[in-house]
């Protein structure tokens with residue numbers, strides 16, 4: 380594995396999930412592996428979990444960490460080639476990526492979708508700009524199209540908490556006042572498509588996701604029908620993909636309540652708006668796995684870092 384940018388970079392998911400469990404049982408067991416190595420983390424967007432869990436993972440492996448809020452503190456970057464840079468953009472990614480590659484051994488980048496221009500978002504110019512010009516491995520800390528560290532943590536969480544061989548997992552759209560990207564949903568879908576689970580998606584009409592990602596996964600517009608018999612309910616808002624970046628409705632009836640949850644376990648990547656996306660009582664109940672998911676972010680990141688360190 381050269382970079383970790385997508386769940387498709389995982390060569391053997393079953394083996395990785397076993398290894399994640401092993402790492403979690405003794406997180407400092409490989410503390411020599413990262414000795415003398417530096418992880419750089421560049422954030423073009425806000426974060427709590429990704430920032431801290433990835434640092435924690437690196438520290439568990441004996442690495443040193445440098446973090447920069449690039450979106451607020453870095454020079455505005457140019458990504459296009461051949462541009463006359465006489466505007467606001469002071470530095471080209473060609474130099475920035477090669478400079479950072481000298482200071483770090485592995486680089487993580489968070490750069491969300493702008494949700495204004497679908498083709499620009501789908502070009503992943505920040506992530507791909509760094510991958511193209513870095514001379515070190517790059518980890519996707521959530522890009523326009525995917526959040527593969529979150530999806531790996533979600534897979535670890537489901538593997539830990541399932542009580543049957545083939546649990547039913549449902550990804551449900553949930554309301555939110557602001558337009559949110561598709562990255563978490565995309566990576567979760569791709570991950571569930573590779574897991575031994577019965578998986579389906581439910582969302583209101585108009586919230587269809589990229590059909591290249593959804594593929595043959597069943598989609599329901601009737602949330603109640605989709606959630607029947609679910610073992611895990613994963614709630615997530617996303618803005619419209621077809622009417623790109625728009626909030627089409629805020630239908631409160633899609634909020635996950637205790638009634639809707641039934642006997643299922645509740646999952647969400649966090650942050651989650653209480654009593655908008657999910658009833659506070661659900662998050663406070665023993666059925667919620669959101670804190671376990673956030674904990675597993677450390678072991679997901681640690682596994683990815685370990686794999687990359689082993690290639691250096």
Ligand code: CP
Nearest residue numbers: 426427428429648649
């Ligand atoms: N789930 C997640 O990525 O959280 P942060 O945005 O806080 O990093």
